[in-house]
Amino acid sequence: MRDGTATKNKINRVAMELFAEKGVTETTTKDIAAGAGIAEGTIYRHYKSKDELVKKLFLSLYEEQGNYLHEIASADKDSKQKIADMIVNFCQLFAEDKALFTFLLLTQHGQLKEVPDDMVTPVVVLRDLIAQGQDDGTIKQGDPDLMAAMVLGVVVQPAVFHVYGRLTQDYKSFTQDLTEAAWSIVGLDE
Amino acid sequence: MRDGTATKNKINRVAMELFAEKGVTETTTKDIAAGAGIAEGTIYRHYKSKDELVKKLFLSLYEEQGNYLHEIASADKDSKQKIADMIVNFCQLFAEDKALFTFLLLTQHGQLKEVPDDMVTPVVVLRDLIAQGQDDGTIKQGDPDLMAAMVLGVVVQPAVFHVYGRLTQDYKSFTQDLTEAAWSIVGLDE
DNA sequence: TAGTATAGTGAGTGCTTAATCACAATAGAT
DNA sequence: ATCTATTGTGATTAAGCACTCACTATACTA
Structure with missing residues (x-):
């Protein structure tokens, strides 16, 4: 897989759900990574921060x-x-x-x-x-x-x-x- | 001063204002102490956490x-x-x-x-x-x-x-x- | 005056966090 | 088959956080 849009979509969806549920500050990058089934570092391939x-x-x-x-x-x-x-x-x-x-x-x-x-x-x-x-x-x-x-x-x-x-x-x-x-x-x- | 109610009221007022302005998680105990003009530790004389x-x-x-x-x-x-x-x-x-x-x-x-x-x-x-x-x-x-x-x-x-x-x-x-x-x-x- | 309980201090502690980076895996191009 | 660019990894790092603790200051009591 060279195209990472599937991963990015997964991140987006999980992040949105967690933000909605717990709020932005209460949601950690670790939470998002775990929810999306990826490593924490992968988030930073798609977003600067x-x-x-x-x-x-x-x-x-x-x-x-x-x-x-x-x-x-x-x-x-x-x-x-x-x-x-x-x-x-x-x-x-x-x-x-x-x-x-x-x-x-x-x-x-x-x-x-x-x-x-x-x-x-x-x-x-x-x-x-x-x-x-x-x-x-x-x-x-x-x-x-x-x-x-x-x-x-x-x-x-x-x-x-x-x-x-x-x-x-x-x-x-x-x-x-x-x-x-x-x-x-x-x-x-x- | 042996009675700390004045300090406690100050903490309450500042905390309320900061919570209202920035939200609870975004407000640190350091912020509250600075706003109230007291040391961070003093907060914990009045509240357990x-x-x-x-x-x-x-x-x-x-x-x-x-x-x-x-x-x-x-x-x-x-x-x-x-x-x-x-x-x-x-x-x-x-x-x-x-x-x-x-x-x-x-x-x-x-x-x-x-x-x-x-x-x-x-x-x-x-x-x-x-x-x-x-x-x-x-x-x-x-x-x-x-x-x-x-x-x-x-x-x-x-x-x-x-x-x-x-x-x-x-x-x-x-x-x-x-x-x-x-x-x-x-x-x-x- | 000495004793004591309460109020206040701020450097320090341990934990959690966002972000990094050297490395590995993958897949298209030549 | 080799090269290269992209995507993914996870241990690591530096910063920030809530909270602690040994200590000082204060003011009431006897």
Whole structure:
């Protein structure tokens, strides 16, 4: 084997899962190597440092998710449907890959501080979506940043509690409730 | 000086601020000692270990806040007013002592995992408040745990973004918006 | 004043960590 | 078959960490 991408993917996956489970600082390079079934030194054939691994992993995964979000936001639907689609997307991601979802949440937990300003994060997409909806009159007035934060909170907080075992039923079954709650924050009275 | 409470208070305050700012693992005993202007060894005259410091600090501060919450929840008011009071209380705490508020949030960030089940946390108080309101018909039906998580998300998420500089205006000025958003989730149509 | 318990000190200890490096294995190129 | 570049190894290293301990300083007691 001359191509090391399989090993690198293994490192990425294991690292992501451990970071999500224990946090970045609590996860050692030894843990990652053991989980991936490789020697500790091999990590350093693919990454200059643990810090680089963390940052590249975060950036690549976030970019991937950002693309999905961008697709949803630029679809030819009304604002209400787009916000609903975003929430469905969150719930699906959480249901399908809890480790990935939790890892992405680490940004909001201060474990990953250096988030580029121009990065496509959920809150940025949501804010633009809300501002756009305000222009065409489908979403009520208010500070788009604050409204985006509140909508995100409605979805994220149950997910956080779900991770820590407070909410035990299937997260996907919340989707309808989360969507309605989100809409009640930004939506117009009907 | 034979009484060391002044030193202990200094340790507690500095530790709380550093934990809130950098996280628990990233804060060293050396940092705390330097911040408090004492020797590293002095910390161990007051606490058996760093772990004990973290846990006692967390427990005492959370208990204090729990008492406020309990007061609010047991007041002779209707559910809507109680929820509003809780949110005002959050906003005030955040405005007055950002470090304390952020430190208390660490529990939701997985940095402090061992939270006793019977502890009076905001989500528990909220859940009971919601369940109670559902009984007397002032709050709409639905899973109280999920609803409490959503309401908390509306308040907490803006606070998180506020800490990381995304929302720059005075947090207290959100109070009205946060209260309305929270009520739109649990409240009955009027 | 002498005695004692408590509070504070900081160099030192042992352990864990991220990162290194000389070496080995592998597989395509010539 | 030999060469070469890449990938993988694991003992080793240097740094940083929580924690200790012999010692000093302080202030109350008798």
